[in-house]
Amino acid sequence: MHNIAAFQAPKRLLMGPGPSDVAPSVLQAMSLPLVGHLDPVFVRMMEEIKAMLRQVFLTQNEMTFPVSGTGSAGMEFCFVNLIEPGDEVVVGVNGVFGGRMADVAARCGAKVHKVEAPWGRIIEPRQIAEALKTTRPKLVAIVHAETSTGALTPVEEISRLARDAGALMVLDTVTSLGGCPVKTDAWGIDAVYSATQKCLSCPPGLSPVSFSPRAMDVAAKRKTKAQSWYLDVNLLASYWGQERVYHHTAPISMNYALHEALRLVLASAPGKSFFAERRFGKNGTGPRLARRPSALATQCRERSHGRGRGQGPPAPVE
Amino acid sequence: MHNIAAFQAPKRLLMGPGPSDVAPSVLQAMSLPLVGHLDPVFVRMMEEIKAMLRQVFLTQNEMTFPVSGTGSAGMEFCFVNLIEPGDEVVVGVNGVFGGRMADVAARCGAKVHKVEAPWGRIIEPRQIAEALKTTRPKLVAIVHAETSTGALTPVEEISRLARDAGALMVLDTVTSLGGCPVKTDAWGIDAVYSATQKCLSCPPGLSPVSFSPRAMDVAAKRKTKAQSWYLDVNLLASYWGQERVYHHTAPISMNYALHEALRLVLASAPGKSFFAERRFGKNGTGPRLARRPSALATQCRERSHGRGRGQGPPAPVE
Numbered sequence: 170m171h172n173i174a175a176f177q178a179p180k181r182l183l184m185g186p187g188p189s190d191v192a193p194s195v196l197q198a199m200s201l202p203l204v205g206h207l208d209p210v211f212v213r214m215m216e217e218i219k220a221m222l223r224q225v226f227l228t229q230n231e232m233t234f235p236v237s238g239t240g241s242a243g244m245e246f247c248f249v250n251l252i253e254p255g256d257e258v259v260v261g262v263n264g265v266f267g268g269r270m271a272d273v274a275a276r277c278g279a280k281v282h283k284v285e286a287p288w289g290r291i292i293e294p295r296q297i298a299e300a301l302k303t304t305r306p307k308l309v310a311i312v313h314a315e316t317s318t319g320a321l322t323p324v325e326e327i328s329r330l331a332r333d334a335g336a337l338m339v340l341d342t343v344t345s346l347g348g349c350p351v352k353t354d355a356w357g358i359d360a361v362y363s364a365t366q367k368c369l370s371c372p373p374g375l376s377p378v379s380f381s382p383r384a385m386d387v388a389a390k391r392k393t394k395a396q397s398w399y400l401d402v403n404l405l406a407s408y409w410g411q412e413r414v415y416h417h418t419a420p421i422s423m424n425y426a427l428h429e430a431l432r433l434v435l436a437s438a439p440g441k442s443f444f445a446e447r448r449f450g451k452n453g454t455g456p457r458l459a460r461r462p463s464a465l466a467t468q469c470r471e472r473s474h475g476r477g478r479g480q481g482p483p484a485p486v487e
Numbered sequence: 488m489h490n491i492a493a494f495q496a497p498k499r500l501l502m503g504p505g506p507s508d509v510a511p512s513v514l515q516a517m518s519l520p521l522v523g524h525l526d527p528v529f530v531r532m533m534e535e536i537k538a539m540l541r542q543v544f545l546t547q548n549e550m551t552f553p554v555s556g557t558g559s560a561g562m563e564f565c566f567v568n569l570i571e572p573g574d575e576v577v578v579g580v581n582g583v584f585g586g587r588m589a590d591v592a593a594r595c596g597a598k599v600h601k602v603e604a605p606w607g608r609i610i611e612p613r614q615i616a617e618a619l620k621t622t623r624p625k626l627v628a629i630v631h632a633e634t635s636t637g638a639l640t641p642v643e644e645i646s647r648l649a650r651d652a653g654a655l656m657v658l659d660t661v662t663s664l665g666g667c668p669v670k671t672d673a674w675g676i677d678a679v680y681s682a683t684q685k686c687l688s689c690p691p692g693l694s695p696v697s698f699s700p701r702a703m704d705v706a707a708k709r710k711t712k713a714q715s716w717y718l719d720v721n722l723l724a725s726y727w728g729q730e731r732v733y734h735h736t737a738p739i740s741m742n743y744a745l746h747e748a749l750r751l752v753l754a755s756a757p758g759k760s761f762f763a764e765r766r767f768g769k770n771g772t773g774p775r776l777a778r779r780p781s782a783l784a785t786q787c788r789e790r791s792h793g794r795g796r797g798q799g800p801p802a803p804v805e
Contacts, residue, residue: 172754173535175512176746178519179528187523187736194493199517199740201496203690205505210497217491237692238556238717241735245717273716366736372521374555374692374738396714398591399556399563417559418505418684420692422517423741428494436490 186316186344188366188373191430195371198429199422206418214428215409215419221431225346225369226361226379228353234409235375235427236400237420240343240364243376245273246400247310247339247360250380250388254278256307259300259336261285261292261322264315266341274310277396282306288315291322294330301334307387308359310339314349316367321349328357337384343367346377347434350449359384365423371430374423504634504662506684506691509748513689516747517740524736532746533727533737539749543664543687544679544697546671552727553693553745554718555738558661558682561694563591564718565628565657565678568698568706572596574625577618577654579603579610579640582633584659592628595714600624606633609640612648619652625705626677628657632667634685639667646675655702661685664695665752668767677702683741689748692741 183190204211215234222233236243248270252258258279260271263286271281282304284296292311301309309331314321328338337359342351348368353361359381366373380388380402388395388402395401399417408416437448501508522529533552540551554561566588570576576597578589581604589599600622602614610629619627627649632639646656655677660669666686671679677699684691698706698720706713706720713719717735726734755766 173539173746173750175750176516176519176532176535176743178522178743180520181522181526183521183523185523187525188521188739191521196518196520196740198494200514201494202498202514203501203506203509204496204499205501205503206691207505208499214494217494221491238560239735239738242556242560242717245715269716276712276714276716364736372738372740373524373736374741394594396594397563398587398594399560417557418682418691420557420690420738420741421506421684422514422690422744423692423738425494425496426740428491432491432493 189368189370191370191372191426192433195426195429195433198425199372201422201425203421206421207413207415211419211421211424212413214424218424218428218431219409221428221435222377222379224435225431226351226353226377227355228379228381230353230379230381231410232385232402232406233377233379234405235365235377235424236362236405237417238376238399239366239373240362240376241269242400243343243362243364243378244270244341245397246376246378246402247362248273248277248279249395249397249400250402251308251337251339251360251384252277252279253391253393255280257282257304259284259297259304259306259309259331261297261309261311261327263290263292263318263320263322264288264312265317266312266315266343267292270310270312270341279307289318289320291320292327294323294326297327297330301330301336305334306336308337308339309334310341312341312343313351314342314345316344321345324358325352325356332357337387347448353379353381365427365430369427369430369434371426372423374420375427377427507686507688509688509690509744510751513744513747513751516743517690519740519743521739524739525731525733529737529739529742530731532742536742536746536749537727539746539753540695540697542753543749544669544671544695545673546697546699548671548697548699549728550703550720550724551695551697552723553683553695553742554680554723555735556694556717557684557691558680558694559587560718561661561680561682561696562588562659563715564694564696564720565680566591566595566597567713567715567718568720569626569655569657569678569702570595570597571709571711573598575600575622577602577615577622577624577627577649579615579627579629579645581608581610581636581638581640582606582630583635584630584633584661585610588628588630588659597625607636607638609638610645612641612644615645615648619648619654623652624654626655626657627652628659630659630661631669632660632663634662639663642676643670643674650675655705665766671697671699683745683748687745687748687752689744690741692738693745695745
């Protein structure tokens, strides 16, 4: 039993809806020597990660950092901090991950109103508008790019509807961040989460998130403690903020990997001033789409958005 | 902004209460090529990790696996699955991490009875016996080795008291697992959690846990869903079990590291048949103590146990 052989990893070409291929320098970063989680050089690196994540999320939000878990932990981070028992929420469900959001919200004690679309279709703004006629939710949540089908729901109009109704806007960008423009501030998103292993081309293990000041205010003024200690944004703000109050031990090596992956993402079209235009071109799709087959072609198909608007169902990727 | 330099990790000797030094082969394992989270070779590796963790935890528990988060996520895993709102629990608090357990349990809706000892001292069995005279808790939880002081509380008698009172026994072994004997089955522990970055000498990022059949039964018969989707043992049992139902994307590279670290732990004294004796010697301390200064000498000082029994306070390590 105790003579199990060392693991031999085969070379795979990762083009499915799971993790993407990773650059050699990102893999190498994980084998750098370990430092302590409160070491000044690690703290400095945390600051650089936050700064680079703000560029990728196109946001000024101070509270932009990687949650120490995978994408679903980032999803849970958003809901446990913003929901208190009895709150009403509207959740768009057009695939696996919309369904998961509804489940997570219900476990936080929310009264969940599902707005559903067939798998492969997008959530239409008029569906959200309809739901907002009969409910006054604390938040509206949708999945930007549904990993399970490739459907890419346009966000801006839905976010405006949510704001007009006085609700927070929550966005799942697990499969879109780094692959499609995610304009957190321009679209008025209050809570956004992603994962490292899709279009950021980093191994799985961290979940980049960003909370707007409005979301931070809601979290700060809760009547009840967040039901998760591990994901409590008020505690995490002191660890990832300037105070550096010890919370948990961050996954050091995974943060090394994310630092390097973000460097590569931001360097992917140097010489222009605005990240989204650099990476995606002025029309928001750009040449990167064709060049990153593993993540983009299958997971974040801009065209499925068009299809979702009534031109026939797309082939699901799962 | 987007010309942040690649991170240069300095060489540190890690002897504090944070992460321990890691063997070169463990660091190298993380730079192996990425595979998918449902790849047959990864699934096979998951089985090997489970088998090796059972050896380290000295248990036959089927549900023995690494939670996809750091040690505090493992703590939360135990409480969110075993507690339902209104349940009474007894928690030993003799340092930072006992206090954290009490906080986490309260966030699950538990009525928490704290059994307290001064920092640096152990929790005495008679204190637990006293608490059990006036309450009928669903579980009793203590910290084996308090990272914040080095106090090593003996577990066996407290566990017997808990069982005799019809309670589940929960044990924090973040700093003890791999450094001191943790006899999960022999001591009758129902839920145990640890972390990779202490005496397993692996980077932080995963939390090995084990649930007894009794604990699994309690989780299966809950009236309410676990408040965490990410940490729901009933869902995780299908992912880490034989069904391999997709739950979340496991941190692939971190699991590579844990696989290699466990191999080294189990190979650390080859040629004898029983892990605890191989690693710690017949008297339960053994020569490894002196040879692993980073983790053991500071974090898991057997002597602080003696000190805690009235021979003067130990010097805290934090």
